[in-house]
Amino acid sequence: MTGGPRPRPTERLRRAQQSARPADQVLDPEDLGSARHTRHSFARSFLRVAAAQRWTVTRETWDIDAQGRGEAVYRIDAEGHELRLAVFSTVLPDGQRTDRVVADAWDITAALVEGPWNETRHAELRAQVPGQEKGRADAATLVWTRANRSRRFFDYVVDRLAEGRQPDPAELGDAAYVLRSTAFYSNGKFGLADYGRLPADHPLRLPYRSQMLTAWLLRELSYDLVEHCAAAKSPDAVVLDGDWRCFLGLGNATGLGMVPYVINHPQVLDAWCAVRELPLAYALGRTTSPQDARTARVRLLIDRARAYYRERDTLATAPYLPGPELAGQLDKVAELLAEYLATGSILGHPTDRAWHELHTAAGEIGLEARGVVDSVLVEVHDELDPDIDALLHCDQTLQVTPGQTCGELRSDVLDRYGWVRRFDFDDPGQQAHFWFSSQDNEEPRRGRRGTDPGEEVEHPVDIARAVTALLGDLERADDGRLVGEFLLAHPWHRGAVGRVQSLAGLPYAEVRANLLAEDFLPLHLQRFQLALYGMDNYSPQSTDWLRVTLFSGAPRASDTAAGTDHDWFFVRKPRKEAP
Incomplete structure (x- = not known):
C-alpha cells in the first residue's frame, strides 16, 4: 500500500493538515513531552x-x-x-x-x-x-x-x-x-x-x-x-x-504501560497527534489584529498561565521545568504580546500573523513555553470543535499486501522511515533495554538487556530496530520480487511489513524514537498522552512514572445540568486567606 496522506474526515481538517508541522517535528519525543492539555483534550x-x-x-x-x-x-x-x-x-x-x-x-x-x-x-x-x-x-x-x-x-x-x-x-x-x-x-x-x-x-x-x-x-x-x-x-x-x-x-x-500502548496502536497515535496538531495549524494560519477580541483573550490567558505556574513552586517536576521557571519563560512571551498590542509588531516586525510569530518565538524561548502558548492559541479558536471528534474513530487493521514489489516497499520505507537510520544498532547503547509484561506486577515493564530476566518474552515495540532489519534485507532483494515471495523467505519480517504497508498515508503514526536505547525517556510519551486526556500538574516520581491531576477547577454536576461549562483553563489556587 503506497500513496500520499490519507484524507482527514472534514474539509477544514484536510486544509489544516496541509499546513501542519512536519511529522519529524511533531513526533520528536521532546516535542511530544512538551504537550499541554487543550480545549480538545478528552x-x-x-x-x-x-x-x-x-x-x-x-x-x-x-x-x-x-x-x-x-x-x-x-x-x-x-x-x-x-x-x-x-x-x-x-x-x-x-x-x-x-x-x-x-x-x-x-x-x-x-x-x-x-x-x-x-x-x-x-x-x-x-x-x-x-x-x-x-x-x-x-x-x-x-x-x-x-x-x-x-x-x-x-x-x-x-x-x-x-x-x-x-x-x-x-x-x-x-x-x-x-x-x-x-x-x-x-x-x-x-x-x-x-x-x-x-x-x-x-x-x-x-x-x-x-x-x-x-x-x-x-x-x-x-x-x-x-x-x-x-x-x-x-x-x-x-x-x-x-x-x-x-x-x-x-x-x-x-x-x-502507556508507552507500549501508543506503539502498539499507531493509528490511534496518528489520530491523537492530529487532535493536537490540526487545531494548532488552523490557529497559526489565522490573520490577527491588535484590536481583535481574540488578541485580548490570548493576553488574558497568557497572564493567567504565568500566575498559574508561578504559584506552583513546590511541585516536583524534574526533568521538566519547575513552575516558576516556566512562568519566567512565559514572561518573555507576554512581553512580545504587549509589543504586538501596542505597535502591531513582534520583535520589531509588523505582522498580521501574530499567532504564528508567537509560536515561533516561544519555540526559541523553550519547548515547554511553546507548549503553553500553543494551548492558548488553540483555546481562542472554537471553529474546529465539531470536526475534531471525527478524528478519533480509527481503523486499526494491520495487514500485508503481498502483491507489492520489494522495490516499491523499499522506496516506501526509505521515504517514510528514513528516521530509523539515526540509530546504530551495532552500538550496545541502542539496545540497552527491552520491554516485557511482568508476571509479578501484571503490567508492562522495562528491563536492562543482559541483566534482567524476561528477554524471552520481549514486547515487539522495537519499531526502529525491526524496520532497520527489514530495510537491510530489502536492499538485497530484487526490485521486481513480490513482497509475498520475500516473506516466504523472510517470515520474521511479516510484522514490520504489515505495519509499514498499513500505515501509509498516516503522517503521525510512528514516534521518532528507539524505545530500546539507553537514553530513551518514557516520560515524554506518557506526558503527551496525559495531556490529551486533559491532565496537568505533571510530577514525575522517576523516569518511569508520574503523578497528575484531572478536572481541577472543572464544572460540577449541578453546573452541567444548568448548561454551564465555565472557564477552567489554568485555574489558580483559591486565594482567600483560610479563616
Whole structure:
C-alpha cells in the first residue's frame, strides 16, 4: 500500500493538515513531552458536550456511614440514555493503599452501567466489582474503576470542614485532590461491554468518553464523601464553597504501560497527534489584529498561565521545568504580546500573523513555553470543535499486501522511515533495554538487556530496530520480487511489513524514537498522552512514572445540568486567606 496522506474526515481538517508541522517535528519525543492539555483534550470536550446537552446527575442512593463506608448510586441522564455509577466504599488502613495493578483492595470501587436498574442488578455488582481483577462484568457494564483516598489530603479536608473552615491552600500544595484513581477498565476486559456495540448516536460512543464520565463522577463523589464525613463529625461542619467548590481535582498516577500502548496502536497515535496538531495549524494560519477580541483573550490567558505556574513552586517536576521557571519563560512571551498590542509588531516586525510569530518565538524561548502558548492559541479558536471528534474513530487493521514489489516497499520505507537510520544498532547503547509484561506486577515493564530476566518474552515495540532489519534485507532483494515471495523467505519480517504497508498515508503514526536505547525517556510519551486526556500538574516520581491531576477547577454536576461549562483553563489556587 503506497500513496500520499490519507484524507482527514472534514474539509477544514484536510486544509489544516496541509499546513501542519512536519511529522519529524511533531513526533520528536521532546516535542511530544512538551504537550499541554487543550480545549480538545478528552476531559474538556466531554464536559463541553455534557453542559451543552445538560446532562444531569442525581445522587439516587447514599448509604454511607460516618467514616465513609457503604454504597452510593449516581444516576446520569444523558441525551435520552440512563446510566448509573454504582459505588462501593470502604476505608483501608494506610499501609494497604497502593496504586499498583496487583493491589487486592481499594477504598473505592465503582462501575458505570447502562440499562434497567433494580436490586438484583445492584447485588450482582456488589458481588463482583469490589474484586476488580477477580470479578466478572456483564455486557451492559461500560467501565470498572477503583480509587484510594489521599493519605495527605482526605482527612485534612474532612477535619477543616468539620471545624467550620475551608482548607488552607498552603496545606494542600500544588496538586490538590482527595481521591486518587488507579484504573479505568473498559472495552471487553472482565466481560465489560465492547464499545463497538454502542450505536453511532450514543452519547458515549466517542473513544474515552465513558472513562471521562466515570472519572468526573469519581471527582463528584470525592466532594460528597469529604462533606458527608465532616458533617458526621461535627454539627458545625460546612461544605466546600467559594473557589474551593470546584478547585479539587481527581488524582492519578501512571506508569510504563502507556508507552507500549501508543506503539502498539499507531493509528490511534496518528489520530491523537492530529487532535493536537490540526487545531494548532488552523490557529497559526489565522490573520490577527491588535484590536481583535481574540488578541485580548490570548493576553488574558497568557497572564493567567504565568500566575498559574508561578504559584506552583513546590511541585516536583524534574526533568521538566519547575513552575516558576516556566512562568519566567512565559514572561518573555507576554512581553512580545504587549509589543504586538501596542505597535502591531513582534520583535520589531509588523505582522498580521501574530499567532504564528508567537509560536515561533516561544519555540526559541523553550519547548515547554511553546507548549503553553500553543494551548492558548488553540483555546481562542472554537471553529474546529465539531470536526475534531471525527478524528478519533480509527481503523486499526494491520495487514500485508503481498502483491507489492520489494522495490516499491523499499522506496516506501526509505521515504517514510528514513528516521530509523539515526540509530546504530551495532552500538550496545541502542539496545540497552527491552520491554516485557511482568508476571509479578501484571503490567508492562522495562528491563536492562543482559541483566534482567524476561528477554524471552520481549514486547515487539522495537519499531526502529525491526524496520532497520527489514530495510537491510530489502536492499538485497530484487526490485521486481513480490513482497509475498520475500516473506516466504523472510517470515520474521511479516510484522514490520504489515505495519509499514498499513500505515501509509498516516503522517503521525510512528514516534521518532528507539524505545530500546539507553537514553530513551518514557516520560515524554506518557506526558503527551496525559495531556490529551486533559491532565496537568505533571510530577514525575522517576523516569518511569508520574503523578497528575484531572478536572481541577472543572464544572460540577449541578453546573452541567444548568448548561454551564465555565472557564477552567489554568485555574489558580483559591486565594482567600483560610479563616
